[in-house]
Amino acid sequence: MIQIKDLHKSYHMGSNSLHVLKGINFDVKEGELVSIMGSSGSGKSTLLNILGMLDEADTGNYTLDNVPIKGLNEKIAAKYRNEFLGFVFQSFNLINYKSALDNVSMPLYYKGIKRKERTDRAMHYLEKVGLADWSHHLPSELSGGQKQRVAIARALASDPKVLLADEPTGALDTKTSYEVMELIQGINDEGKTILVVTHEHDIAQMTKRIVNLKDGIIIDDSKVEQVRASQYV
Amino acid sequence: MFKKDRWDEILEALSANKLRTAMTAFGVGWGIFILVILLALTNGLRNGVLKDFGDFATNSMFMWTQGTSKPYKGLPKGRYFNYKIDDVAAIKSQVPNLKYVSPRNQLGGFRGNNNVVRGTKTGAFEIYGDYPEYIKQQPMDILQGRFISYSDINAKRKICVIGSGVVKGLYDKDEKTLGTYIKINGVNFLVVGTFKMSNSQGNNEEEANTVYMPFTTFGQAFNRGESVGWMAITAVDEVPITTVKQQIFDLMKSRHKVHPDDVRAIGHFDLAEEFGRINGLFTILTFVGYFVGILVLMSGIIGINNIMLIVVKERTKEIGIRRALGATPWMVKGQILQESLILTILSGMVGVSFAAIIIWILNAILDSVGEVENFANPSVDISVILTALIILVVSGLLAGLIPANGATKMKPVDALRVE
Known part of the structure; x- marks a missing residue:
């Protein structure tokens, strides 16, 4: 599903240049649940942003679902993001003046789907994350865990190939974190490819494979025995 | 571009910030209000003065005899x-x-x-x-x-x-x-x-x-x-x-x-000469009216431009989110442009309506008190209103263009990082 070869990325701040990614190579197959670990500054978020086409690598190859991602203009990048990718952020990134339902249906709006069908589909995903009764609440009326579940529903709404989660549990307490991870595991069980960036070991243990990043290179990449989140909940 | 969904998006965004929207609208409404009132008053003055000429064919003169010199x-x-x-x-x-x-x-x-x-x-x-x-x-x-x-x-x-x-x-x-x-x-x-x-x-x-x-x-x-x-x-x-x-x-x-x-x-x-002189005076007065009115209008538009800049700054993150979800730059631009367009046109129309009410009241007062020296029937041409509206549309586009461009120039990852 994802192939990355020799990926480099540096940031320039004035005369200083910061080499963040120093040659990343890794593949993700369909249906995998991968966690990317590393301390802050290790480049894990940068990697995820490049995977999500929110940022562009300096050199290296990136292929997503057999489509080479290179030198895209913003219009095509937006189209690919909409079709291939779903994002889950640490700070949820819901639009605060839109109801849960409207937030979930937004990717479908940009896909150009008619209102009626949009609402039906969005409602379906809200049901899936267990928030059907909250569909008309604003984000400010939801708890942190609920917000993250709305965000997950939104990421799923356009039926993407890959789900990218950047510290999805970073702003949640342990119990809620496990609930969210249970949801993510459930989605993965249905066959969706998911990448999770995290720095918490217990969260990483709930994935099927851990990629360890340090100072811009992968120091460890191994499959792990998945811990089901449901046993904690 | 003018689908119902887009409208809903815009109305939602505008009503999410009622005070800001209202203040912006006031700036433009006030500008066009002053423009229309100014022109109406000039016109009233012109009508009042030209009324002294009556209906007499203006291309005329009267000629009589006097003692020879x-x-x-x-x-x-x-x-x-x-x-x-x-x-x-x-x-x-x-x-x-x-x-x-x-x-x-x-x-x-x-x-x-x-x-x-x-x-x-x-x-x-x-x-x-x-x-x-x-x-x-x-x-x-x-x-x-x-x-x-x-x-x-x-x-x-x-x-x-x-x-x-x-x-x-x-x-x-x-x-x-x-x-x-x-x-x-x-x-x-x-x-x-x-x-x-x-x-x-x-x-x-x-x-x-x-x-x-x-x-x-x-x-x-x-x-x-x-x-x-x-x-x-x-x-x-x-x-x-x-x-x-x-x-x-x-x-x-x-x-x-x-x-x-x-x-x-x-x-x-020579009635024509007198008429021409006074007409010329009012041409200048009308020009001054336009000039001042358009300047006031411009300050309103600069206000909109300012506020749109702030709006876009404030909503950088939202724009980042939208783009992460698949909004193309043109979709984002289109929405911002349309927001500012609707804001300017709507507030412009409110300004025009308000000015029309004032002119109507003025006329009603004039009618009830009878003849007023050098002032009659303040009014504006519909073409003036249309011109003002065209100015509004163009300026609304301009006001939206700069921030809209800024909003999409940024990389989505940078937009998402803004708090």
């Missing part, structure tokens, strides 16, 4: 002379581009002595001897009967046409006027018509207290013979009277043995 051909200076009825024919045949040449004679004056009698009622009115063309130079509404005709002129009929003020002074209410006789300076005249001035509210004392009779009858009845008191001369529309008047003066001077360089002998009032 130079001796000529054995005649002394200080000599008085009169135009004769032949002069009219001479002018008509020798000076081109003239539309009407009306010789006129007058009896009585503004608030003069009583000169008209009917039964026990008397009144002081202005009595004019005129040709039928005169009604084309000074438009009036014939209320009953008719105006003077050429057969009246030729037959020297003792008939007259009287103003509404005369009717009021000499007749009882609902009394029949046509076919009755009034006695002017001891001579009986048959009333064949009544009139009022067009566009007058009936309160113009001078114009309504007037009696017209055939010029020839006047000359015979009041001992004027062939003399002409003065002339009202109108040129054709394409040629200003100002350019042909010298020809007329020269002709008159040669016919009455006046020195060609004598500037005093022929008195005249």
